[in-house]
Amino acid sequence: MEYFFAGTGAELPGTLQFIDLMEDYLGKEIVRLNTVRDFDFYMKLHNNYLPSAQQRWCTINLKLKPFEDFAGNDEVVQYVGIRADEPERAGYLSSKSTITTRLPFREDGLAKEDIINILNKSGLGMPKYYEWRSRSGCYFCFFQRKLNGSDF
Numbered sequence: 460m461e462y463f464f465a466g467t468g469a470e471l472p473g474t475l476q477f478i479d480l481m482e483d484y485l486g487k488e489i490v491r492l493n494t495v496r497d498f499d500f501y502m503k504l505h506n507n508y509l510p511s512a513q514q515r516w517c518t519i520n521l522k523l524k525p526f527e528d529f530a531g532n533d534e535v536v537q538y539v540g541i542r543a544d545e546p547e548r549a550g551y552l553s554s555k556s557t558i559t560t561r562l563p564f565r566e567d568g569l570a571k572e573d574i575i576n577i578l579n580k581s582g583l584g585m586p587k588y589y590e591w592r593s594r595s596g597c598y599f600c601f602f603q604r605k606l607n608g609s610d611f
């Protein structure tokens with residue numbers, strides 16, 4: 460099992476701190492991708508237009524492509540954390556024939572409360588930023604919503 464984090468350079472400090480915590484918990488390196496070309500680099504390439512749900516260049520350039528480069532030509536099974544109670548989410552999945560995608564939470568019928576229980580039982584708990592925002596990625600992400608407590 461290998462772990463990676465495709466950072467954009469536009470995360471809040473709390474997100475990066477939680478990756479460090481996860482790394483300590485797992486006792487194994489979480490490889491950081493995108494250490495050279497960050498969000499600002501691709502923003503300039505796109506004439507300073509922010510990404511949107513229709514023009515999602517951020518996910519393609521900062522998540523999908525770095526992962527495909529990291530995987531190379533190896534036969535890879537990729538595990539994606541989409542839950543069973545998120546039927547609307549399909550994820551941005553690779554079309555490379557060497558990459559097989561599994562959705563373990565969905566396959567096992569695990570919903571939000573189950574994930575919160577797993578995190579609490581592990582001792583990691585929920586990241587603090589989920590007290591007020593719905594996503595862990597970029598601070599300006601167009602998918603996030605303001606929250607009032609336990610939703611995510």
Ligand code: SF4
Pocket residue numbers: 467510517518521594595596597599600601602
């Ligand atoms: S967190 Fe939002 S803005 Fe950042 S890469 Fe993901 S979809 Fe794009």
